[in-house]
Amino acid sequence: MANWVPLWLHKLGSPPIFYRFAGVVRPWALALAILAALAALYGGLVLAPADYQQGDAYRIIFIHVPSAWMSLFIYGAMAVAAFVGLVWRIKIAEVVAMESAPIGAAFTFITLVTGSLWGKPMWGTWWTWDARLTSELVLLFLYLGVIGLYHSFEDRRQGARAASFLALIGIVNVPIVHFSVNWWNTLHQGSTVRILGPSHIEMSMLWPLLTMMLATKLYYIASLFARVRADLIATESGKDWVRAIALAENGDRP
Amino acid sequence: MSQFFAMGGYAFYVWVSFAVFFIVLLVDALAPLVRRRRNLRELRARMARSDARRRPGSNA
Numbered sequence: 001m002a003n004w005v006p007l008w009l010h011k012l013g014s015p016p017i018f019y020r021f022a023g024v025v026r027p028w029a030l031a032l033a034i035l036a037a038l039a040a041l042y043g044g045l046v047l048a049p050a051d052y053q054q055g056d057a058y059r060i061i062f063i064h065v066p067s068a069w070m071s072l073f074i075y076g077a078m079a080v081a082a083f084v085g086l087v088w089r090i091k092i093a094e095v096v097a098m099e100s101a102p103i104g105a106a107f108t109f110i111t112l113v114t115g116s117l118w119g120k121p122m123w124g125t126w127w128t129w130d131a132r133l134t135s136e137l138v139l140l141f142l143y144l145g146v147i148g149l150y151h152s153f154e155d156r157r158q159g160a161r162a163a164s165f166l167a168l169i170g171i172v173n174v175p176i177v178h179f180s181v182n183w184w185n186t187l188h189q190g191s192t193v194r195i196l197g198p199s200h201i202e203m204s205m206l207w208p209l210l211t212m213m214l215a216t217k218l219y220y221i222a223s224l225f226a227r228v229r230a231d232l233i234a235t236e237s238g239k240d241w242v243r244a245i246a247l248a249e250n251g252d253r254p
Numbered sequence: 255m256s257q258f259f260a261m262g263g264y265a266f267y268v269w270v271s272f273a274v275f276f277i278v279l280l281v282d283a284l285a286p287l288v289r290r291r292r293n294l295r296e297l298r299a300r301m302a303r304s305d306a307r308r309r310p311g312s313n314a
Contacts, residue, residue, distance in 0.1 A: 056262035
């Protein structure tokens with residue numbers, strides 16, 4: 001590998017080192033995610049006032065929007081890992097890409113369901129084939145396609161390569177989801193929170209939203225690392241380091 | 255308190271949304287832990303079988 005890559009990053013490409021690193025980081029990420037989520041729930045459900053138009057129904061925003069952000073963020077992370085895996089044949093990158101897909105699918109599913117539950121009282125319909133909703137549904141199908149393709153090969157690494165290609169092709173959908181509310185006339189509202197320029201939201205509602213965003217990011221790290229560990233145990237089961245773990249964690253025998 | 259749970263008449267939509275969020279993520283969080291334990295158990299069984307083959311007579 002090129003010598004500008006720092007040594008620690010190079011070392012993380014080794015499955016046993018990544019396995020141990022993930023095992024150390026995972027509980028911290030999960031604990032911080034739960035703390036942040038509790039703070040966000042308190043802020044969003046208790047402290048924040050009701051919306052002047054939507055009443056208390058708007059509180060769905062505190063899970064709907066962070067989930068929607070994660071559905072796109074995880075797709076981006078998956079595509080980057082897939083690209084690295086395809087170009088440099090780094091096994092960890094392939095595993096990270098493949099194990100990101102179920103988490104992304106979970107957040108996309110949550111986004112669609114909570115959006116539906118928000119749409120019914122506010123728009124008067126559970127579902128409409130408008131640009132934002134349809135492109136988010138396509139995102140779910142892309143995730144499911146990646147998961148399905150990965151598992152349809154006898155050889156896991158071959159499956160990972162095929163599914164990585166699909167993940168890279170599907171990246172075109174990410175800007176479509178993001179800009180759909182600007183490009184087309186849709187029922188879905190435009191962006192409320194902006195990175196550039198002022199957000200159209202009160203501070204008392206903004207901070208729980210951003211805290212929940214942080215919680216979902218941390219949760220992604222925790223879930224991803226648990227998944228990568230489970231995946232490595234399966235794919236590296238012929239290696240000595242996995243056998244040592246299997247013997248050390250013997251829960252079956254008294 | 256009951257006013258809090260009523261969510262201004264939107265209780266069903268709000269609470270089902272939050273329930274979906276937490277249930278889906280809980281399943282997502284538990285699945286890899288179960289999978290990892292199962293994989294380790296299967297690996298131990300495979301190792302025990304190959305050990306038994308190598309040392310006939312012992313019932314390991």
